[in-house]
Amino acid sequence: MNLFQLRAFDAVAREGSFTRAAARLFISQPAVTGHIKALEEHYQITLLRRTARRVELTEEGTKLAAITRAMFGLAEEAQAMLEANRQLLTGRLEVAADGPHLVMPMLASLRERYPGVTVNLRLGNAQETLAALLSEHADVAVLTEVEPRKGLHLQSLGESRICALVPQGHPWLAEPEGVRLERLDQVIMVLREPGSITRRTFDTACAQAGINPKVLLELDSREAVTEAVAAQLGVGVVSSLELSPDPRVRALPIIGEGLLNRHMLGCLERRRELRLIQAFLGLAPTG
Template identity: 60%
Template structure:
């Protein structure tokens, strides 16, 4: 088997496209395409489904990717083993995160200690981050409320509580110290998209209290939520770590059970010995 062709295939599956795969491998996009085509033609198989917007592995491609991910992870571990006597002066870390407020300070510490390491960060909601981790498109992930399972390494790094975000002119500002979920019935509620951990945690807490609070407006980012609340369109929910330093809005703690989420660094166990992954875990412990 031609390992150059297999590495090109592995990179396309990890990155979800030919352009990002070419950037990862530091070769041209036509070269990546040529490697994939040669691999498929040699074995008379179809490994990828191509469309105008995305590239996805076929069933055979998914099975091959599970092997290629492990193969190249072992190759990286072998290289790390041979370099253990040297400082971590170079390398690449692929990282996914569902909370920019938590990951950015960690990136700053990592850059300070290991300025030669190149970091590729993917920001998304919790489901997108979990998909990147499970699909082995990243080396590790900063993710909220992930369940333990065999083959997964988890390191707790903190927790956050849901808050109510209000426009600065709201009658509760300066008067109330916290708000109960039941009191939100009379408010115009703005919500994140259904895949958002913020929304799922909030709706679960409401369901446990027998509340059904419907959103008047659905927004697909925390930045959009903040701007909508600042504009006086309603109130919304976000985590305490995400409260902006913005005079237009004020956050009040929500009162009730089930409103706290825990945050973790997570990686597949087989990638845990990679030097760059170990270095990031160590930085997170500081």
């Protein structure tokens, strides 16, 4: 079946004229005539009656026109949808992030600028977020301490500092400029699980400085760490990006080497030129 012949027939059926059909398809009138003649001859069927004033459909032509109108109508809907997506009037963006604090302002900017775009956000730890991006379950990802690799485009979102989380009334609050890392030696602490980037950065800095805190609890969320510190079970560790107002606890910068985390926005290099991904990359703050 020749789709060019069917499209020519559909245009004539809609317009009732070979001349208008040719203009609709941006081809010559003889080309339209040739397509329909070939269609009729191949299937040994008469689809159109040519009169002096207009073109009329035969009974078989009327039946075929109902099919081609539906068929090419769907094609036109598909084209309209794709064109709207190209212009960022619609679309869907899969976003992964290892925390909500950097990605949420970016999503707010995206919504303001491109209200027709739908976003699916998946939050996970650093390993899960990188895996989602590399497996193409995410179009873009907000990542922490990811190493450059072939095929991965990364741009900086800035840095955060590791802070000590202490309950209100703690003696260290008399030192608002921060607490030195050495002060945490043999201190009872409540920390995130070892897979956490914050925990990994803290452990590495302690190991390099020869510091040995006493880990009482390992917890799987920032919220749990906050609750444990508020209950005075120990000193916690939190990223400066993750600070939230809570009158029961306070955060103090930890002063020492290796206590900064780098945050990145990433996508697969080969997908970087997609308009929706480009738009999101362009919304990212730089640091």
